[in-house]
Amino acid sequence: MLKRTPxxxxxxxxxxxxxxxxxxxxxxxxxxHIQEHMAVRLAAGLFDVSHMxxxxxxxxDALALVQLISTNDAxxxxxxxxxxxxxxxxxxxxxxxxxxxxxxxxxxxLVVNAGGTDSDFEWIRRNAEGLxxxxxxxxxxxxxxxxxGPRAEQILQGLTDHMLDRIPYYWSQRVMVDGVDCRVSxxxxxxxxxxxxxxxxxxxxxxxxxxxxxxxxxxLIPCGLAARNTLRLEAAFRLxxxxxxxxxxxxxxxxxxxxxxxxxxxxxxxxxxKQKEEGLKRKLVGFEVLDRxxxxxxxxVAIGDRQVGVVTSGSPAPLLKKNIxxxxxxxxxxxxxxxxxxxxxxxxxxARVTDTPFYxxxxxxx
Amino acid sequence: xxxxxxxxxxxxxxxWVRAKGDQATVGITDHAQHQLGDVVYVELPKVxxxxxxxxxxxxxxxxxxxxxxxxxxxxxxxxxxESLNDSPEQVNEDxxxxxxxxxxxxxxxxxxxxxxxxxxxxxxxxEEAAE
Numbered sequence: 001m002l003k004r005t006p007x008x009x010x011x012x013x014x015x016x017x018x019x020x021x022x023x024x025x026x027x028x029x030x031x032x033h034i035q036e037h038m039a040v041r042l043a044a045g046l047f048d049v050s051h052m053x054x055x056x057x058x059x060x061d062a063l064a065l066v067q068l069i070s071t072n073d074a075x076x077x078x079x080x081x082x083x084x085x086x087x088x089x090x091x092x093x094x095x096x097x098x099x100x101x102x103x104x105x106x107x108x109x110l111v112v113n114a115g116g117t118d119s120d121f122e123w124i125r126r127n128a129e130g131l132x133x134x135x136x137x138x139x140x141x142x143x144x145x146x147x148x149g150p151r152a153e154q155i156l157q158g159l160t161d162h163m164l165d166r167i168p169y170y171w172s173q174r175v176m177v178d179g180v181d182c183r184v185s186x187x188x189x190x191x192x193x194x195x196x197x198x199x200x201x202x203x204x205x206x207x208x209x210x211x212x213x214x215x216x217x218x219x220l221i222p223c224g225l226a227a228r229n230t231l232r233l234e235a236a237f238r239l240x241x242x243x244x245x246x247x248x249x250x251x252x253x254x255x256x257x258x259x260x261x262x263x264x265x266x267x268x269x270x271x272x273x274k275q276k277e278e279g280l281k282r283k284l285v286g287f288e289v290l291d292r293x294x295x296x297x298x299x300x301v302a303i304g305d306r307q308v309g310v311v312t313s314g315s316p317a318p319l320l321k322k323n324i325x326x327x328x329x330x331x332x333x334x335x336x337x338x339x340x341x342x343x344x345x346x347x348x349x350x351a352r353v354t355d356t357p358f359y360x361x362x363x364x365x366x
Numbered sequence: 367x368x369x370x371x372x373x374x375x376x377x378x379x380x381x382w383v384r385a386k387g388d389q390a391t392v393g394i395t396d397h398a399q400h401q402l403g404d405v406v407y408v409e410l411p412k413v414x415x416x417x418x419x420x421x422x423x424x425x426x427x428x429x430x431x432x433x434x435x436x437x438x439x440x441x442x443x444x445x446x447x448e449s450l451n452d453s454p455e456q457v458n459e460d461x462x463x464x465x466x467x468x469x470x471x472x473x474x475x476x477x478x479x480x481x482x483x484x485x486x487x488x489x490x491x492x493e494e495a496a497e
Contacts, residue, residue, distance in 0.1 A: 033429050034404045226430045316406045316429045
């Protein structure tokens with residue numbers, strides 16, 4: 001039996017196409033994939049991401065536990081600040097990627113991927129033994145909406161007195177949105193400005209409807225997982241389970257900036273330290289296909305007749321109007337400009353390693 | 367509701383066929399293009415390529431996914447719609463007209479009668495949706 005978010009009926013009622021995703025029945029698209037993608041780039045889009053998991057860590061050792069399981073340095077966070085990080089196993093493999101919210105010095109909220117919620121929770125609880133903390137999986141209590149796009153702030157501002165321009169990038173605040181108590185963070189997975197809005201499940205439908213109505217004259221439309229995936233790929237955000245998993249390290253995945261080897265002990269640190277000292281054998285790179293044929297997940301990457309890697313995310317990029325992707329390749333072939341082939345249904349199609357992100361907005365809030 | 371012209375024949379793989387004598391034009395149905403979403407790439411065979419019935423002759427891709435397209439009848443390709451290289455969106459906009467994919471010379475024209483009628487195809491879509 002697939003799980004449903006509190007917004008399931010709302011999606012079906014406006015004609016969303018529903019699909020299975022990580023054990024959930026989720027909207028993959030409403031009006032159209034490209035239209036939704038472009039709305040987020042040019043105006044705004046609203047996503048139901050309530051399938052994401054929430055894990056709360058409270059107690060005197062809350063920071064110590066977060067530091068143990070997370071590769072980034074949570075001791076640098078202030079109250080209400082948010083941090084992107086990865087969780088690694090003893091071998092340095094990526095169990096999941098996550099957002100770490102510091103709510104106060106003894107209270108952290110982790111937002112994790114839907115597919116990993118239960119196993120992440122078990123992993124964290126196992127590693128909490130002997131520490132003075134309580135770990136709770138509160139996923140079913142919360143809905144999470146992502147309001148993304150250049151007009152996200154003005155749309156949300158119409159429903160709250162809280163001055164949203166005072167919430168900087170990767171900070172959060174407790175905000176009353178149209179009478180609903182929410183945790184609003186300036187975060188997202190699209191490469192645009194925008195917010196993620198956490199609220200009680202019971203209030204999700206009200207908030208969803210009010211946002212769509214308020215935002216409609218500014219071009220806001222509901223957006224599904226298909227647009228979410230191409231938006232994140234243009235921004236070169238990694239997708240766990242595709243671009244990284246327990247067989248790849250965050251260093252190989254290009255996430256060294258969230259691996260703080262100097263912060264003290266954490267699970268996987270020794271392996272990651274050794275890998276850093278010895279140098280990476282392979283790297284996740286961005287590439288552009290120099291052909292009309294799109295690259296897709298799982299297509300081989302070749303140099304001449306020799307397979308050297310595999311595409312982990314590949315798609316046409318609706319804004320850039322190019323075929324782009326991410327792939328693991330040996331470090332000697334990872335330099336920007338390297339010519340590769342993507343094997344598309346038996347045909348070698350030319351591609352080139354490019355700088356990432358493929359798309360970068362002009363940032364207002366860094 | 368998808369548009370299903372009465373004068374065409376159909377397959378359960380969602381291709382349509384406009385047969386005339388031993389030649390036929392082939393494309394994908396309005397229902398199929400709806401399911402796919404915005405088409406961004408169409409890969410077609412070369413003139414002269416020969417295929418058995420039900421063999422994939424090409425593929426059609428939306429931003430999200432790749433779908434193969436299958437030969438409704440055995441035969442040889444005599445023309446391909448080159449304009450889909452530059453304007454694959456014609457498959458969405460006009461699936462039974464400008465969005466056609468290939469013209470074939472049919473090996474056995476009698477087999478056209480074994481294809482689905484528009485009514486049979488509509489029933490099939492309904493059955494598929496109910497599953």
